[in-house]
Amino acid sequence: MSFLFSPPATVSVPVMGESRAFPVHRIYCVGRNYEEHAKEMGFTGREPPFFFLKPADALVVVAAGQTGTMPYPSQTSNLHHEIELVVAIGKGGKNIKAADAAQHIYGYAVGLDMTRRDLQNDMKKQGRPWCIGKAFDHSAPIGPITPLAHAGDVNNADIRLQVNDSDRQRSNVSKLIWNVAETIEHLSAAWELQPGDLIYTGTPEGVAAVVKGDKLVGEVAGLGQLKVQIF
Ligand code: MN
Numbered sequence: 001m002s003f004l005f006s007p008p009a010t011v012s013v014p015v016m017g018e019s020r021a022f023p024v025h026r027i028y029c030v031g032r033n034y035e036e037h038a039k040e041m042g043f044t045g046r047e048p049p050f051f052f053l054k055p056a057d058a059l060v061v062v063a064a065g066q067t068g069t070m071p072y073p074s075q076t077s078n079l080h081h082e083i084e085l086v087v088a089i090g091k092g093g094k095n096i097k098a099a100d101a102a103q104h105i106y107g108y109a110v111g112l113d114m115t116r117r118d119l120q121n122d123m124k125k126q127g128r129p130w131c132i133g134k135a136f137d138h139s140a141p142i143g144p145i146t147p148l149a150h151a152g153d154v155n156n157a158d159i160r161l162q163v164n165d166s167d168r169q170r171s172n173v174s175k176l177i178w179n180v181a182e183t184i185e186h187l188s189a190a191w192e193l194q195p196g197d198l199i200y201t202g203t204p205e206g207v208a209a210v211v212k213g214d215k216l217v218g219e220v221a222g223l224g225q226l227k228v229q230i231f
Helices: 035-040 098-104 117-126 180-190
Strands: 012-015 018-023 027-030 051-054 059-061 067-070 083-089 105-112 140-142 158-163 166-172 198-200 215-220 225-230
Touching: 012 059, 027 180, 059 067, 083 158, 083 180, 098 105, 098 180, 105 198, 105 215, 105 225, 140 225, 180 198
Parallel strands: 027 198, 059 140, 067 225
Antiparallel strands: 012 018, 027 051, 083 105, 083 198, 105 140, 158 166, 158 215, 215 225
């Protein structure tokens, strides 16, 4: 096969303790999946999970021990951080039951669902798609993937984000409205999951704006830290 121009490179994420990288297929994201965050966004209660996507090449891949850089995006004056547990799918499938979900998980990572909140809110008001608020270039920083067997008890792990050494977000993955297994059940009923899919599982409360120069340090216990500076 010859192409009209060079096809894009495969986006991949490094894996802890493994020389081979994890090739990325799609990035799924869960909306409003912690109760206190749903409340701060003006919603209450347990609603069915809902999803949006980011393009794979929106990832900002940060190797272990490194500080990644993210350019402050265009057309916003309210860039928000959302620290999230990310699930890396190793085995695809559709209509996966929550009880079987673990068999489909390769590992976990720490991610940031960066959001142009002003644009997202405009789109919400008008009933239009969130893409411009959520799926922009460099909107998905991610740290290395820790394989399932080395990730510890991720479902009960502390999750936190500091900006310039001050606490912004602090919660526990056990507070997810729809836990990882339930999320995989719902997601795989709507799309056939593929090896290489990433799932950003949602953010706890405390989302707020960052500006150029800010240094973000995110962490999920057992998965290491994700450091990103905005420039
Ligand atoms: Mn999010």
